[in-house]
Amino acid sequence: MLDLNLEGREPIARELHAALRQQILRGVLVPGTAISEAPIAGRLSVSRTPVREVFRRLADEGLLEIRPQVGTFVAPIRLSAVHDGQFVRETLECRTVRLAAEAAGRDGAGLAGQLEAQRLAVAARDEVAFFGSDERLHSELTRLAGRPAVWDVIQGxxxxLDRVRYLSFASQDWFEMLLVEHERLVERVLDGDADGAEAVMRGHLRTVFAAIERLLHSKPEFFSPRR
Incomplete structure (x- = not known):
């Protein structure tokens, strides 16, 4: 079900892009779902031009497939892109977490705050809150490393990979496992244990491989047959 309850605080195109993107990432809009410019433009009382621009942006991100003369559909998850994203994250974040652990005058308040937010999210089974805090924790690590722009590279x-992460949140055990890993990671960083922090980060970022294997069996409809 397409939710278009936009807040109206930002330009329509920006809010629409964020709303559709979030619904695709979370698996609310499943691969193969058809979406059309005209109905969305009508519901928002705008021309089709900003809607078309949003569709193009989402297609560029690999989230929509625009088939001329056929329609626009939610794209399946491409495993090659998941593996590419994981590779970049592991390469960059293992390096930056070492720098964070080695940094003089580390301030752990931001990390501690995110861990507490994640504990609350796990208790409430709030996947959106957990995901947001997860992102902020990893971003904070790049800031502590003195390389905040690295997170922007990773985001791109x-x-x-984020679609797989969201699908994994269907399991409460997965929530709890990620929280424990984050707690261990923060502990190593604040102890100044660069080797330990890197090892925990590497293992943490590789958990996605187990998630993929499980999801290929439980939710095969989300994945492209072209690996």
Whole structure:
């Protein structure tokens, strides 16, 4: 079900892009779902031009497939893109977490705050809150490393990976496992244990491979047959 309850605080195109993107990432709009410009434009009382621009942006991100003379559909998850995103994350974040652990004068308040937010999200089974805090924790680590722009680079390559992450949240055990890993990661960083922090980060980022194997069996409809 397409939710278009936009807040109206930002330009329509920006809000629409964020809303559709979030619904695709969370699996609310499943692969193969057809969406059309005209009905959306009508519901929002806008021309089709901004809607078309949003569709193109989402297609560029690999979230929509625009088939001329046929229609526009939610794209399946491409495993090659998931693996690419994981590779970039592991390569960059293992390096930055070392820098964070080695940094003098580390301030752990931001990390501690995110861990507490994640504990609350796990208790409430709030996947959106957990995902947001997860993102902020990893972003904070790049800031502590003195390389905040690295997170912007990572954001640009992990869209398909994020879809797998959201699907994994259907399991309460997965929530709890990620929280424990984050707690261990923060502990190593604040202890100044660069080797330990890197090892925990590497293992943490590789859990997606187990998630993929499980989801290929439980939710095969989300994945492209072209690996």
């Amino acid at each position: 390559v992990k869209v398909q």
